[in-house]
Amino acid sequence: MSSHREAPEISKDPVADSTDVYAFVSPSKPDHVVLIANYVPLQAPDGGPNFYEFGDDVTYEIHISNSGKSTADISYQFRFTTEIRNPKTFLYNIGPISSIGDKNWNRPQFYSVTRVEGNKRRQLAGKLACPPVNVGPRSTPDYAKLSAQAVHKVGGIRVFAGQRADAFHVDLGSIFDLGALRPLNEAHLIPLAKMDGINSVQAFNVHSIAIEVPIKDLTRNGRRPKSVNSKNATIGVWTTAKRQKNRMYDDKQNRYRGTGPWEQVSRLGNPLVNEVLIPMAEKDRWNHTAPKNDSKYAKYVDKPELAALLPVLYPGAFPNLAKYGKPRADLNAILLTGIPKGVVPGFQNYTGPVASDMLRLNMAVPPSANPNDLGLVGGDAAGYPNGRRINDDVVTIELRAIAGLTLPLVDPSFKPDGAASAAADGTSNTNAAATSSFPHLGLPGGGYQTTPGTTKAS
Amino acid sequence: MTDTSRRKLIAVAGAGAAAGAVALTPGMAFARETRAREGSATESVVAYVEDHRSDTVTFLIGEREVVVRDRDLVARILNAAGSSSMKES
Numbered sequence: 001m002s003s004h005r006e007a008p009e010i011s012k013d014p015v016a017d018s019t020d021v022y023a024f025v026s027p028s029k030p031d032h033v034v035l036i037a038n039y040v041p042l043q044a045p046d047g048g049p050n051f052y053e054f055g056d057d058v059t060y061e062i063h064i065s066n067s068g069k070s071t072a073d074i075s076y077q078f079r080f081t082t083e084i085r086n087p088k089t090f091l092y093n094i095g096p097i098s099s100i101g102d103k104n105w106n107r108p109q110f111y112s113v114t115r116v117e118g119n120k121r122r123q124l125a126g127k128l129a130c131p132p133v134n135v136g137p138r139s140t141p142d143y144a145k146l147s148a149q150a151v152h153k154v155g156g157i158r159v160f161a162g163q164r165a166d167a168f169h170v171d172l173g174s175i176f177d178l179g180a181l182r183p184l185n186e187a188h189l190i191p192l193a194k195m196d197g198i199n200s201v202q203a204f205n206v207h208s209i210a211i212e213v214p215i216k217d218l219t220r221n222g223r224r225p226k227s228v229n230s231k232n233a234t235i236g237v238w239t240t241a242k243r244q245k246n247r248m249y250d251d252k253q254n255r256y257r258g259t260g261p262w263e264q265v266s267r268l269g270n271p272l273v274n275e276v277l278i279p280m281a282e283k284d285r286w287n288h289t290a291p292k293n294d295s296k297y298a299k300y301v302d303k304p305e306l307a308a309l310l311p312v313l314y315p316g317a318f319p320n321l322a323k324y325g326k327p328r329a330d331l332n333a334i335l336l337t338g339i340p341k342g343v344v345p346g347f348q349n350y351t352g353p354v355a356s357d358m359l360r361l362n363m364a365v366p367p368s369a370n371p372n373d374l375g376l377v378g379g380d381a382a383g384y385p386n387g388r389r390i391n392d393d394v395v396t397i398e399l400r401a402i403a404g405l406t407l408p409l410v411d412p413s414f415k416p417d418g419a420a421s422a423a424a425d426g427t428s429n430t431n432a433a434a435t436s437s438f439p440h441l442g443l444p445g446g447g448y449q450t451t452p453g454t455t456k457a458s
Numbered sequence: 459m460t461d462t463s464r465r466k467l468i469a470v471a472g473a474g475a476a477a478g479a480v481a482l483t484p485g486m487a488f489a490r491e492t493r494a495r496e497g498s499a500t501e502s503v504v505a506y507v508e509d510h511r512s513d514t515v516t517f518l519i520g521e522r523e524v525v526v527r528d529r530d531l532v533a534r535i536l537n538a539a540g541s542s543s544m545k546e547s
Contacts, residue, residue: 246504246518259504260518 003268004041004168004201006275007283010266014040015055016241018268019206020168021062023237023359023387026212027367027436031224034440035062035076036210036390037239037268038166043205046447049092051133052163053109054080054207057258058241062211065236066220070292070356074218075116078161078209080130082109093132093139100129100149108132111161113154113211125154131162133205136448143443151438157213164208164441165432167390168271171425172200179306179313181399183426184419187314197426203445210439215363225364229341234349236338236358237387238269238291264288269357270335270385271394277304277335291356294336298355301335302327307402310423317419321404329410334385334401339376343409347381361387373429377406390434390441399423510536 004019005011022036037060043052054060059079063072085106086094095104109130114123131150134143151160174180174197178190185192215224218235225233243265244258266287268274277300278286286297311322333339338350338360349360368382373393375383377400384392400406403420432442504518513529 244518244521245523246506248504257502259502259520261521261523 003271003275007287008280009284010287013243013265014042015053016058016243016266017041018239018241018266019166020271021237021239021268021359021388022390022440023235023361024389025215025361025363025365025367025382025387026438028438029212030366031215032212033215033218033235033361033363034210034212034438035064035237036208036439036441037062038164038206038208038441039241039266040207041166041204042201043163043207043444045134045203045205045445045450048135048447049090051092051135051447052205052207053082053107053133054078054111054130054161056080056082057247057256058243059262060209061240061242062209063238063240064218065291065351065356065358066218066232068231068352068354070236070294070351070354070358072290073117073220076211077114077116078111079114080109080111080161081127082107092135096138097132097135097140097146098142100131100146105132113159124157125152125159128152128154128159128161133163134444134446136446138448140446143446147443156217157211158438159212160208160210160439162208163205163444164439165444166201166204166206167429167431167434167441168201169199169393169427169429169431170201170395171197171427173198175425179309181423181425183424184314184317184422187317187419189313189315195426197424197428199427199430202430203450205444206441208439208441210441212438218363228347228362228364230364233364234338234351234360234362236269236291236351236356236360238267238358240264240268241266264290267291269359271388272398273301273335273357276306277301279305291358292354294357295355297357298332298336301331302329304328304331304402307404310403314419318403318417320415320417321420324404324407324414326411328407330406331401333410334406339385339409344376344381347376347386349386359388360385377401391429393429395427396424399425505535507532507535507539 010017017039019038019041024034026032026034040052059077062076064074065071067073091106093104093106097105110127112123113125114121131146132140134140140146150162151158174182180188182195182197185194216222219232221232242262245260245263247256247258250257274283274286311318335357336355339348340350341348349362351360365381365386368380372378372380373391375392375397376386377397383389384394384397400420400423403423404416405420407414434440434442499519501520506516513527513532515526515532517524
């Protein structure tokens with residue numbers, strides 16, 4: 001998946017597991033950027049009585065690099081605290097929750113937001129309320145209202161933290177069954193009948209942190225860039241989760257407590273990098289590494305294992321890809337440096353020569369009036385890999401890029417195989433619909449409304 | 459507080475103000491009668507000896523980490539950890 005359970009250690013620690021990052025210029029406020037970090041993957045909406053929540057013992061962060069050095073020049077930190085209002089009940093709520101301050105909600109969660117820039121730390125807010133999870137029509141009868149109440153305005157920014165519907169779509173069952181793509185089943189080394197893809201993530205929720213920030217707050221010179229070619233136009237974005245170095249069970253408090261400095265246990269920039277490019281034995285270390293130190297992983301981007309596997313798994317379908325022996329400069333640019341000027345006419349999101357996995361967003365590219373979910377490869381420069389919008393089909397984009405479709409951008413002598421432009425897992429976006437307003441991800445599916453064993457989303 | 463944990467806390471307090479690796483003069487700070495001084499740690503402390511053959515002990519305090527290089531201190535922690543009076547689950 002994008003980064004759900006993508007490494008051995010973090011797969012055992014879902015509360016700290018970054019699942020997706022989105023960064024795009026707000027369609028409704030084009031002088032603002034929306035940054036979204038999702039955590040806590042694959043939440044079954046009916047997972048009570050202890051429903052999903054952020055970790056009080058985790059520091060969640062969204063980082064922005066604007067210096068061309070792939071360093072965290074600006075970070076937004078989020079810390080959570082959970083309260084129990086009535087210690088004598090086992091219930092998450094003791095009646096309908098009609099507002100986010102409703103006393104019927106027994107386990108409210110709050111958070112602080114701190115902006116860190118260099119040595120300066122500034123707490124923007126101290127105790128903002130999350131919404132409850134979507135329990136069902138009796139407990140959370142007007143979930144849209146609860147969600148709206150949890151959008152907080154703090155100075156010039158808006159912020160939200162709480163449960164949302166996952167927007168990512170992918171056929172996990174097929175992809176991790178020896179790299180199978182159901183629409184190409186008949187061409188697979190171990191053939192099966194061709195069929196449509198199955199969206200494994202449909203109907204699952206995540207916990208999302210979203211922030212809408214004025215563009216000028218994120219640039220090096222404090223101004224909104226006007227030109228796509230401006231050196232201040234592109235930022236690099238990634239998210240992390242940190243835990244304290246020591247975690248000990250406190251047998252008096254009956255909970256774990258942390259001690260010591262914060263250590264990064266999860267990070268995410270471009271979708272699928274740690275998932276499918278980094279070897280299993282190095283995934284945990286990758287999660288603990290800062291992007292500026294990614295040069296040691298560049299070899300896995302330049303010679304991706306998956307690009308070598310495709311011709312083996314689909315005999316005869318990728319002959320040109322099989323013969324290509326040079327390092328993949330296209331993938332290196334897309335994932336590690338940004339696309340320099342002159343590669344795609346009228347576009348660049350280059351952040352400098354430091355090889356680093358960051359989601360790069362050229363903020364001078366206006367939102368598209370007619371978004372193409374294939375983003376830049378579909379001719380829409382407002383989409384992935386120029387940032388990432390909610391509906392961008394990153395699985396298809398990256399699959400086709402690895403299959404060689406983007407290689408002619410940097411090596412015109414290469415002719416992509418026909419199968420490269422057909423490569424897809426066959427899923428469509430059947431997740432809860434994204435919303436046009438902040439925080440943009442769809443409302444989470446409700447527990448009562450869920451039918452286990454199906455992929456029905458509601 | 460047991461005598462063993464009291465001495466560990468005092469030992470940490472002696473190093474608590476320092477940042478990064480600190481080399482202490484052997485036998486200087488950890489006499490049995492050593493008392494907590496102003497500025498010593500007043501919260502939970504975790505001591506970590508990664509390698510019993512080394513002279514390094516790491517203390518985790520709040521959101522900080524203090525590394526102390528003191529073979530005598532390490533030996534006393536190891537002796538305490540190996541004592542039969544330790545709680546075992």
